[in-house]
Amino acid sequence: ANSPDEVRRVVREILHGGADFIKVIATGAVLTEGTVPSAPEFTEAEIRAAVEETALYETHVAAHAHGAEGIKRAVRAGVRSIEHGSLMDDESIALMAEHGTFLVADVWMGDWSIEQGEREGWSPDVMRKLRETTDVQREGFAKAVEAGVRIAFGTDSGTYPHGMNAKQFASMVKYGMTPLEAIRSATVVAAELLGWRDRVGALEPGLFADLIAVEGDVMNDVDLLTDVAFVMKGGRVVSAT
Structure with missing residues (x-):
């Protein structure tokens, strides 16, 4: 989609097909060969079109975003969450705190991916990007915690085998959260992000x-x-x- 109108059309098609929410790829990726994590892939107007159209269906937009400029465009456009946030700068962190944007930062995934990539012979491009983003993502994560950004537990599902996600708790604590904050990120905060707070996320009467x-x-x-x-x-x- 290369214009706000095209974005609106695609969003409608996806939601009519039964999607629960929309995810936009606001920047290049780390594990996708040939893309640049810092490079924005949508204009702010295009992301805003997705947010506005999605709101008509009473749902929200998540933004895959590594680079600071893509993060800032997405936050200003009104996305509900930033996925990864590997190359956040101070301005993007401040914007997220100001707008109440959730950060879903998979801060353990880099350890597993670098080790697995070396074993399996992943491409030099992917391995280079992993090494360039893993430590800086954790530095940004610590700053986001300190700034009061709402952080929801997330693991880039499917990157490593299901069942290993709890390994991330220790990394979240290592890089700035208390154990209670890390647990809340995976329960009540994650439920708030998904709009499921009336169903899950806490031990309360009426919830699952x-x-x-x-x-x-x-x-x-x-x-x-x-x-x-x-x-x-x-x-x-x-x-x-």
Whole structure:
């Protein structure tokens, strides 16, 4: 889509097809060979068209965005969340805090991807971009935490095997969050981002009885969340050890 009108048309088609929300690729990517993570891929007007059209369907827009300029365009246009935020600058962080934009930063993924990429022989372009963005993403994440940006837990689902997502909690704590803040990012804050706060995200009357339990005090060792001893889904125990 190369104009606001084209963006509106594509958004309508996707939502009519049953999508829950829209994700725009506001910048190049890290794991996609040949793209430049810092380069914007939509104008601010095009992203705003997606936001306005999506709002008519009572849903929202998430923006894949690594580079600072793409992040700023997306935030000013009114997206609900920034995915990745690897190359945030101080201005983009301040804008996110001002607009209440969520940050979904997969701050553990770089460790796994670099190790896996070396084992599997990923392309030099992808490996270079991973090394250029991993540490700087974590520096920006720490600044975003300090600035009060709303941070929702996210893992770039599918990049590494499902079931490993809890490894990210320790990274979130390492780079600035408290254990409680990290846990809230994966529960109540994530529910707020998705617009599901009336269904999930907390242990409250009327919400789905989805919960886990672990052995030990996660406030002292958040990595305990990688070893789940009990799972309840919708009020039914599905796993207990």
